[in-house]
Amino acid sequence: MSTLKIGVYICHCGGNISHYVDVEEVRAAVAGEPGVVVAKTAMFTCSDATQQEIIADIREHNLEGLVVASCSPKLHLFTFRETARRAGLNPYQYTQVNLREQCSWAHRNNRRAATEKAVRLVRAGIARTNLTVPLEPFKIETVPAVLVVGAGVAGLRAAVGMADLGMNVYLLEKEAQPGGWVNRPGKMYPAGRVGKEIIAQLLAEVQERERITLFTGAEIVEKSGSVGNFQVKVRVGGRRRQEISLNVGAVIVATGFDVYRPAACEYGYGFTGVVTLPEYWDLLAAANGNLIYRRKEIKDVVYIYCVGSRQDPEKENAHSYCSRYCCSAAVYAALQTAEINPQIRQYHLYRDMRTYGKSELLFTRAREQGVRFLKFAGDNPPRVEEQAGGRLQVTVCDLLTYGEEVEIRADLVVLVTGMVPRENEQLVKVLKLPLGKDGFFNEIHPKLRPVETVVDGVFICGAAQGPKDYPESVASALAAVTQSAALLKKGYVELEPLVATVDPERCRWCGECAAVCPYAAIEKGQYLYRQVAWVNEAVCKGCGGCAPVCPGQAIDLRGYTDAQIKAMIDGLLKGGL
Amino acid sequence: MPAVGKENEGYVPEILVFSTNNVSDPGIDLAGGAHLPYSPAVKVISVPCSSGIRPQWVLYAIEKGFDGVFVAADGTDCAYRQDCVARTGKIVGEAQELLANHGHAPQRLKMAAICSVCAEQFTGYMKKFAEELQKLGPSRKGSL
Incomplete structure (x- = not known):
């Protein structure tokens, strides 16, 4: 088998890989693979310094192929293709091996097996690279x-x-x-x-x-x-x-986004006087001197934070994330409320205050204006009850006063609802x-x-x-x-040149490939006075769907040729299992 | 590297997954990203579209020593072709026939659509497929 001169770089990913895979053992195991002339490990292969080192190695050793075993190609395929290009190596002679998402992160409990798998994945990458050829991307015009x-x-x-x-x-x-x-x-x-x-x-x-x-x-x-x-x-x-x-x-x-809609009875939602934050905004916007809800003047407002956010991940369809805007929005609503009528008593029941950045100043202002903040634990949320006469009562265990149970009578309870998709x-x-x-x-x-x-x-x-x-x-x-x-x-x-190619020696034009192409990229062409399939490379999208239907096995997809896939399978199995 | 004896009690089926760059690969990446464990005996080769997998590759993998091949298909999410499900299904059928003709159990090839966020589905399929392969026993290396 003819080989190319290949450089292999195995990434620690700052521990994301090396905590679970012995990268040095991987390096040693693949250093003698056919074609490999440079085999190194690096803390972060994507760092400028390591990319410079790769470029220097490519130039010094006249490398003809490059393999980086690091994260998913989704992240850095283009990074290292560009590294190759800068060093004068054809970018399509680069192979990225996914050692993080598809190895170290998935097999964190078995370092031995993860390391063995990593060796096999890198061998497959090297085998593929040995069969690469220089390719150039196609250019197509963009619509402005x-x-x-x-x-x-x-x-x-x-x-x-x-x-x-x-x-x-x-x-x-x-x-x-x-x-x-x-x-x-x-x-x-x-x-x-x-x-x-x-x-x-x-x-x-x-x-x-x-x-x-x-x-x-x-x-x-x-x-x-x-x-x-x-x-x-x-x-x-x-x-x-x-x-x-x-x-x-x-x-x-x-x-x-959409706003979270509380379930019936979630924190008393459905009782008269229990509203969501967006509903409260409308009340604030309509206020004129006094804050009025259903023709009644509001004197006591309780806000309950994290409604529909940071939910227990075990719960079905949980919104376990933080909606991040609501703390600031609720604190800002408190300032507006105080502006409308400073006599209104406000109680904010929160889990953790996340008024990040400049919103922290709003939080300080709210406290200075007498707004009260009580902190509850995620596993012990406040209870909202409706009392005779239509008033609401909120009971909360306040962590700031060593878990004291506090009962608050309220005219209005504002559920500080989060964002949902x-x-x-x-x-x-x-x-x-x-x-x-x-x-x-x-x-x-x-x-x-x-x-x-x-x-x-x-x-x-x-x-x-x-x-x-x-x-x-x-x-x-x-x-x-x-x-x-x-x-x-x-x-x-620039479009990927990884398109279908026809070997005219093998093609006997039966039309099977043209029939399955959804883009009409395959036409009838001429080769030595015979009819053969011809691929319009600018139209071909590189799905490869034509390759398996060819009875003469005359079609290959560049980058995923029959020889390359088989070489990868061999690489994965090399040395016995 | 020590070879793992297949005839041992602790036989762990080696599974080759054909995955697709834009659909199932992100789903499998997500399984790693979410730290959902699955067997390290699972190895992935990525291609653009599952309709481009050659039946011969499946036979080649089994004859060379994989115990099972799993096609993580694009399903209806395929950006290339609307008939991807039917085309991939046809290839899987042909490959199973090819396996049977060479004396391998056609159950050594499985297909399921894995979407770009189907992390848990993927690890679930891997577990189930490994159990099925365990019952079948190790594959017999062939002459390819």
């Missing part, structure tokens, strides 16, 4: 237009941002009116601006821009094409429902959007690629991705603008 789904604060801001970068924007809103959750009459933290006014201002900016087309009562029904050039079918509501086709280069999903079944289905465990849309990486999804060209932002307040939603919307504009402004995208 974007589809923004959801016209809340994030979607509106994204639309304005994209238009200002010269892109045509189609802005879809499912509801009859744009604006989303921010479009409410009350003031919002941190700056005390009225939600409705923020939305009105953004809508005015949208109207000023000819590049933006807003569709309300609109939903996506179909998507085809690929990054840089999507065809999207949209159903527009109204009296005459109609379908329109749009051609865009990227999609930004900003569909927002929206029901978006149709959108998820059409866009193939990945959902996280919590039901929100999943980014590729929370730190490194926070607005990108595994679907190339489809970006997410705002609270559709997880709980965010409105400044954070706007910030992430602008991140999505930057990422999608960077993609589209370049004018082209």
Whole structure:
């Protein structure tokens, strides 16, 4: 077997791998594999220093193949392809071996077996690399237009941002009116601006821009094409429902969140006087001198925090995450209440106060104004009871006074409800959007690629991705603008050259491959006066579905050739089991 | 590295998983990310789409020493083709026939759709498949 000169780098991932896999043993076991001329371990292979070292090794040893055994290729396949390119090595002669997600993290209780598995995975990677050939990506032109789904604060801001970068924007809103959750009459933290006014201002900016087309009562029904050039079918509501086709280069999903709706009787929800935080905002916005609920003046308000957040993970469909905006929002509501009538007595029953960042100052102000804060334990929540005469009584064990049981009579109980994912079944289905465990849309990486999804060209932002307040939603919307504009402004995208190839010597043109290709990428061609299959490489998406149907085994998928897969199987089994 | 004797009482079936880059691979990654344990005897080879798996690869894996092959299919989440479920199903049928023709139990090949967040489903399938393979006993190496 002919081999390439290969460099192999095994990553500790700062312990994420090396705590569970003996990386030094892996290195020693693969150093003698066919073709391997450099075999090293590194604390973080993705660090600049190690990448520089890899580049130096590639140049010094004239390496022809590169293997990095670290995290999932979802994270760093492109990082190391780029490292290879910078060193003058063809990026497609790089193989990433998944030692973290698919080995160390999954087998934390068996270091011996995890180490043996790691050796086998790396051997398979080396075997694959030995059979790589230099490839160049295809370039396709991008459409300078974007589809923004959801016209809340994030979607509106994204639309304005994209238009200002010269892109045509189609802005879809499912509801009859744009604006989303921010479009409410009350003031919002941190700056005390009225939600409705923020939305009105953004809508005015949208109207000023000819590049933006807003569709309300609109939903996506179909998507085809690929990054840089999507065809999207949209159903527009109204009296005459109609379908329109749009051609865009990227999609930004900003569909927002839903508020948690307490179950019947959860903290007395259903009793007169027990309201959710958004319901309380409307009361505050309507207040004029006094705070009135059902024609009664409010004198005592109890807030209960973490309703629908940080739920017991054992519970079915639990919202075990922190909704993170609610502490600040409740404290801000307390300040507004005090502003309306400083005589109102306020009791905040919280689990942990998470008024992070500048909101901490709001918390201090609230305490200075006499708002009382009591802390309860997650496993001993407050009880809400209805008393004769319609008053409410809340009983809580206050950890700040050594577990003293406190009874509070209240006119109003505000359930500080969290954010939950929206029901978006149709959108998820059409866009193939990945959902996280919590039901929100999943980014590729929370730190490194926070607005990108595994679907190339489809970006997410705002609270559709997880709980965010409105400044954070706007910030992430602008991140999505930057990422999608960077993609589209370049004018082209590079597509993977990992497409189907036909060996004309073996092909006897039967048409089976062309019949199964969903993209019509295979046509009849000529080879030495005979008819053979011919692959249109710019149209082929590289699914490989044509390869198994060829009776002559004349088709291979680049990067996943018959020889490579078999070599990987051999690598996984080498040395006996 | 010591070879694990298959005829031992503690026979652990070696399973090859064909997974897909965009759908089942993220699901399997998530199993690791969530620290959901499964047998280290499970090894994954990723391809773009489960409709591109050759029946011959399944036979090759069994003949070379894997005890079972699991196709973690795209299911209806496939971004490449709408008929992915039918096409992958056809390939699995052909591969099982191929196994049977070479004297291997067709049950050594299993298929299930694994979505991009199907972490628990994946580890569940691995456990169940290993139990089924345990009953079948080790595969017989072939002549390929």
